[in-house]
Amino acid sequence: MSGVWYLAWRYLLWHRWKAAILVAAVSLVLYLPLGLQLLVEQTARDMNARADATPLVLGARGSPLELVLNALYFSDEQPPTLSYAVVAELRDSGLVDPVPLYVRYYSQQVPIVGTSLDYFGFRQLQLASGRQLATLGEAVLGYRAAADLGVGVGDFVVSSPQSVFDIAGVYPLKMPVVGILAASYSPDDEAIFVDLKTAWIIEGIGHGHQELTRPEAASAVLKTEDDRIVANASLLQYNEITAANIDSFHFHGNDAELPLTAVLPVPRSDKARVLIQGRYQQHESLQLLEPRAIIDQLLATVFAVQRYVLVAMGLVALATTAVVLLVFLLSWRARRPEQDTLHLLGGSQAAVLSLMLAEVIMVMVLSVLLATLLVVLTHWFGGPLLKAVVL
Amino acid sequence: MRLLQSILGFALLSLVACGQGTGTQTPSNSDGAAKRPLQISTVNYPLAWAAQQLAGEGAEVHFPAPADVDPAFWQPDLDTVAAYQQADLIVLNGANYARWRARVTLPDNRLVDTSSAFTDQLISVDSSPVHTHGPDGDHSHGELAFTVWLDLSLYAQQLQSIAAALAVLLPERARGIAAGSERLSGQLMAMDSELIKLGQQLDGEPVLYSHPVYQYFGRRYRLNGRALHWEPDQSPSERDWSALGELLKQHPATLMIWEDKPLAATRDRLTQLGVEVVVFRPLGNRPPHADFESAMSANIARLRAAAVEVP
Amino acid sequence: MIELRDLEFRYDQSTFALQIEHLRLEATEHVALIGPSGCGKTTLLNILAGVVLPHAGVVQVADQPVAQLADARRRDFRIRKLGLVFQNFELLDYLNVRDNILLPLRVGRGLAVTAALRERAEALASRLDIADKLDRHPQQLSQGERQRVAVSRALLLQPAVILADEPTGNLDPTNKFVVLDLLLDYAREAGATLLTVTHDRELLDRFERVVDFAELNSWRPA
Numbered sequence: 001m002s003g004v005w006y007l008a009w010r011y012l013l014w015h016r017w018k019a020a021i022l023v024a025a026v027s028l029v030l031y032l033p034l035g036l037q038l039l040v041e042q043t044a045r046d047m048n049a050r051a052d053a054t055p056l057v058l059g060a061r062g063s064p065l066e067l068v069l070n071a072l073y074f075s076d077e078q079p080p081t082l083s084y085a086v087v088a089e090l091r092d093s094g095l096v097d098p099v100p101l102y103v104r105y106y107s108q109q110v111p112i113v114g115t116s117l118d119y120f121g122f123r124q125l126q127l128a129s130g131r132q133l134a135t136l137g138e139a140v141l142g143y144r145a146a147a148d149l150g151v152g153v154g155d156f157v158v159s160s161p162q163s164v165f166d167i168a169g170v171y172p173l174k175m176p177v178v179g180i181l182a183a184s185y186s187p188d189d190e191a192i193f194v195d196l197k198t199a200w201i202i203e204g205i206g207h208g209h210q211e212l213t214r215p216e217a218a219s220a221v222l223k224t225e226d227d228r229i230v231a232n233a234s235l236l237q238y239n240e241i242t243a244a245n246i247d248s249f250h251f252h253g254n255d256a257e258l259p260l261t262a263v264l265p266v267p268r269s270d271k272a273r274v275l276i277q278g279r280y281q282q283h284e285s286l287q288l289l290e291p292r293a294i295i296d297q298l299l300a301t302v303f304a305v306q307r308y309v310l311v312a313m314g315l316v317a318l319a320t321t322a323v324v325l326l327v328f329l330l331s332w333r334a335r336r337p338e339q340d341t342l343h344l345l346g347g348s349q350a351a352v353l354s355l356m357l358a359e360v361i362m363v364m365v366l367s368v369l370l371a372t373l374l375v376v377l378t379h380w381f382g383g384p385l386l387k388a389v390v391l
Numbered sequence: 392m393r394l395l396q397s398i399l400g401f402a403l404l405s406l407v408a409c410g411q412g413t414g415t416q417t418p419s420n421s422d423g424a425a426k427r428p429l430q431i432s433t434v435n436y437p438l439a440w441a442a443q444q445l446a447g448e449g450a451e452v453h454f455p456a457p458a459d460v461d462p463a464f465w466q467p468d469l470d471t472v473a474a475y476q477q478a479d480l481i482v483l484n485g486a487n488y489a490r491w492r493a494r495v496t497l498p499d500n501r502l503v504d505t506s507s508a509f510t511d512q513l514i515s516v517d518s519s520p521v522h523t524h525g526p527d528g529d530h531s532h533g534e535l536a537f538t539v540w541l542d543l544s545l546y547a548q549q550l551q552s553i554a555a556a557l558a559v560l561l562p563e564r565a566r567g568i569a570a571g572s573e574r575l576s577g578q579l580m581a582m583d584s585e586l587i588k589l590g591q592q593l594d595g596e597p598v599l600y601s602h603p604v605y606q607y608f609g610r611r612y613r614l615n616g617r618a619l620h621w622e623p624d625q626s627p628s629e630r631d632w633s634a635l636g637e638l639l640k641q642h643p644a645t646l647m648i649w650e651d652k653p654l655a656a657t658r659d660r661l662t663q664l665g666v667e668v669v670v671f672r673p674l675g676n677r678p679p680h681a682d683f684e685s686a687m688s689a690n691i692a693r694l695r696a697a698a699v700e701v702p
Numbered sequence: 703m704i705e706l707r708d709l710e711f712r713y714d715q716s717t718f719a720l721q722i723e724h725l726r727l728e729a730t731e732h733v734a735l736i737g738p739s740g741c742g743k744t745t746l747l748n749i750l751a752g753v754v755l756p757h758a759g760v761v762q763v764a765d766q767p768v769a770q771l772a773d774a775r776r777r778d779f780r781i782r783k784l785g786l787v788f789q790n791f792e793l794l795d796y797l798n799v800r801d802n803i804l805l806p807l808r809v810g811r812g813l814a815v816t817a818a819l820r821e822r823a824e825a826l827a828s829r830l831d832i833a834d835k836l837d838r839h840p841q842q843l844s845q846g847e848r849q850r851v852a853v854s855r856a857l858l859l860q861p862a863v864i865l866a867d868e869p870t871g872n873l874d875p876t877n878k879f880v881v882l883d884l885l886l887d888y889a890r891e892a893g894a895t896l897l898t899v900t901h902d903r904e905l906l907d908r909f910e911r912v913v914d915f916a917e918l919n920s921w922r923p924a
Binding site for chain 3: 003006007010011014015341342344345346347348351
C-alpha cells in the first residue's frame with residue numbers, strides 16, 4: 001500500500017469512532033434519497049403488478065381505495081359489504097367469472113381470506129406442500145403466513161376475535177392447515193385462505209351445534225312449545241369443524257344475502273369487460289373499479305410526497321456535507337504538529353496534502369460502500385417494510 | 392491504486408446485483424398439455440347419462456359414487472373431492488341433493504346447478520323440528536325433496552341446463568349439442584306424456600310409496616300417494632304392518648310403488664292386504680344392464696301393467 | 703562531514719540572526735553544541751538539515767551543498783542521508799512503534815517498506831531494547847522508550863550524519879545517558895558524524911569535542 005494511503009488508513013483506524021460517525025453520516029446522505037427512491041419504486045412496481053393482474057373489482061359503494069386495498073392487498077380497511085347474490089348475477093351475465101372475497105378476520109394479524117377455489121386458478125397459485133381446500137373449516141396458507149405463524153401442514157390456525165372486548169362476538173375458529181402455497185411474491189404469500197363458508201362461520205353467520213333433539217343436548221333446552229324448541233345459552237357451539245360435527249354446521253337465512261367484501265369479476269373477453277363495466281357504471285349501491293386506476297392515484301400521492309422528502313433530504317445533505325467538511329478542516333488544523341513532524345522528517349507539502357486527501361477519499365469510499373450495501377439490503381428486504389407502512 | 396480499483400469494482404458489482412431480480416416473478420403458465428377431452432363430473436346417474444348423451448366423444452363423464460349406494464347420501468373421500476375439483480364442469484342436481492356438497496369446497500365457476508331454473512317448483516319436506524337459539528329467531532335445518540328427475544319435464548330442463556353449459560365449453564360442438572338436447576328432450580317429453588296418461592288413468596286412486604322419493608313424480612303425474620319408510624331388502628316389522636293397516640283405513644291404496652323389488656314375503660303379505668306391488672326404480676344410481684332411457688321405459692311399462700289391474 | 707562557511711541567517715520578524723564564519727565536523731566526529739535555550743541552536747540544525755535556507759553562505763553536509771539543492775532534493779537528502787532526533791520525540795500517536803520507526807519510508811519519494819527494512823527496524827528496536835513494544839502506541843511508552851523509538855527511526859536508513867536536538871532534554875537522569883550512549887555507539891560503528899545540540903553540561907564528557915554556540919555565532923544584538 002502506498003505510504004500516504006497506509007498512514008491515512010492507520011489514522012482512521014486509530015480514530016475509529018470519529019471515522020465511523022463520518023462514514024455513517026456521509027453514507028446516510030448518499031443512501032437516503034436512493035433508498036427512498038428504491039423503496040417507492042419497488043412498492044409501486046409490486047402494487048402495479050398486483051393491480052394489473054386484477055382487471056376489475058366490484059364492491060359496495062364507498063371508498064374506492066379502501067375497497068381496492070382490501071380486495072387486492074388484504075389490508076385491514078373494512079369496506080362496506082355486498083351480498084352474495086351479486087355473484088350469481090355476475091355469473092348469469094355470461095360475461096365474467098366472478099371470484100368472491102370476504103376479507104375481514106385475522107389470525108394473529110395474518111389476514112384470513114374467504115374465497116372460492118376459483119381464486120387459486122385466477123391468481124395461478126400453486127401448492128408447495130399438502131393439498132387444496134377440500135372440506136369446510138380447512139385452511140391453506142401462503143408460505144410467508146405459514147412461516148410467520150410457525151405452522152405447517154397438519155398444524156392448526158385459530159381466528160382472532162375482532163377486538164379484545166368482543167366478549168359477545170365471534171368465537172375463534174380452529175382450522176387445520178391442509179396446504180401451503182408456493183411463493184408468488186404477492187400479498188397471497190401472507191394470507192390464510194379458507195372457503196367462503198368457513199369465513200362466514202368465523203363471522204358467526206354459520207355455526208354448528210348440538211342436535212337439540214338428542215338426549216345429550218337436554219341441558220341446553222330452555223323450553224319446548226309444540227314443535228318449537230328454545231335453547232338456552234349453554235348450548236354447545238362448536239369452534240372446530242371435525243368429521244364428527246361437520247354435518248351440524250348450517251347457515252341461517254338466505255344464502256344470497258350472505259356478505260362479501262368484494263367480488264373480482266374476471267372478464268371472459270375484452271368486449272365482455274366493456275359490457276360489464278357499462279352495466280355497473282351507474283349502479284346505485286355497487287361500484288365496479290379498475291384497480292390500476294385507483295393504485296395510480298395512490299402512487300401519485302406517494303410520489304408527490306417523495307418529491308418533497310427528496311428536497312428536504314437535499315437540504316440536509318448540503319448541511320451534512322458542510323459539517324463534514326468543517327470536521328475535516330478543524331481536524332487538519334488540530335494536526336499541525338503532525339504536519340510539522342512529517343515536514344521535518346522530509347515529507348513534502350504535497351505528501352502532507354495527499355495524506356489529508358487520502359483520508360477524505362477513504363471516508364468517501366467507505367461511505368459509498370456502506371451506502372451501496374444499504375441499497376442492496378433495501379432492494380432485498382425493504383419492500384415489505386414500506387408496504388406495511390403504506391397498507 | 393489497486394485498492395481503489397478493488398473498491399470501485401465491488402461497488403459496480405453491487406450496483407449490478409441491484410438490477411438483478413425485482414423480487415416479483417411472473418407465475419409460470421400452466422402446462423401446455425395436449426388438449427384432453429372435457430372432464431365432467433356429476434352427482435347422480437341421470438345427470439351423468441344426460442351429460443354423456445349430449446357431449447358424446449367430446450367429454451369424459453365421471454360419476455364416482457359406488458354402484459351400491461344411494462348417491463344422495465354418499466360421502467366422497469378426499470381423493471374423490473380432489474377429482475371433482477379438477478373437473479372442467481361439475482353438474483349438480485340442486486335441491487340440496489348430495490349433502491356432501493355443503494361441506495366441501497368446489498370451484499364455483501365450474502358448477503352448473505341444473506335445478507336453478509325451477510327453484511320455485513322445488514318441494515319442501517320439512518323434517519327437523521323448529522328451534523330457537525340466539526337472536527336469529529326460529530329456524531329449522533329443513534330439507535328439500537331432491538328426486539327432481541322423476542318429473543320428466545323437470546329432468547328435461549336439467550338436461551337443457553347441461554346443454555347450455557356444454558355449448559360454452561365446447562363451442563365447436565354447439566350445434567350437435569343443441570340437436571342432441573332437442574332429441575333427448577323430445578324423448579323425455581314422450582315418456583312424460585305416457586306417465587301423465589297413466590296418472591289420468593289412475594284418476595286419484597290412492598297409492599303407496601315404499602319410500603319418500605316420489606314427491607316430484609307424484610306431483611307431476613297427479614298420483615294420490617302416501618310414503619312409507621320400507622326397505623326392499625328388509626322385512627317390515629309388525630309395527631310397520633300395523634301402521635300400514637291403520638293407514639289403509641284412511642288411504643285404501645291398492646298399489647304400492649317400490650324403489651326396488653321387495654322380499655317375496657313382503658310382496659305376498661301386501662297382496663293379502665289387497666295391495667299390488669309395482670317396481671318403479673328412481674335411477675339415482677346406474678341401473679344394472681341398462682341405461683336411463685331403457686330403465687325408465689321399463690318403469691313405465693311396469694306401471695302401465697299395474698295400473699290396468701287397479702279396480 | 704559537516705562544513706559551514708560565512709553563514710548568514712535572520713528570521714523576518716525577529717532581531718535574532720546567525721552569523722557563523724566557519725564550522726567543520728569531520729566524518730566520524732562526535733560533537734556537542736552547547737548553548738542556552740533560545741540561542742539559535744535548533745535554527746542551525748534546521749539549516750544543516752535543509753529545513754530552512756540561509757540568506758548567504760555555504761552549507762555542506764555529507765558532501766551535499768544543502769542550501770543549493772532544490773526543495774525536493776533537499777527533502778530526499780534529509781530522509782536518506784540524515785538521522786534526526788528531536789527533544790519532543792516527534793512520534794505520531796496513531797502509529798505503533800513499528801510504523802513510527804518506518805515512517806520516513808512512507809513519506810519519502812521512491813522509498814518503500816521492504817522486508818529487509820522491516821527486519822532492520824526490528825533489529826534496531828531489539829538493540830534499543832524496545833522489541834517487545836513494537837505493537838504499542840507512543841502513549842503506552844515511557845519517555846525513555848519514546849526517545850528510543852525516535853532514535854530507531856533516525857537510524858533506520860543508516861544515515862551518514864546524525865543531528866540530535868536536545869535528545870535527552872525530556873529524559874530522566876538514567877535514560878538520558880542510555881539514549882546518548884546509543885547514539886554515540888551507532889555513530890562509532892557506522893562511522894557517522896554526530897552533532898548533538900544540548901544545554902546539559904553533564905553530557906559533555908561523552909563527546910570528543912564541544913562547541914560553544916556563543917563563540918560560534920558572531921552575531922550580537924544591537
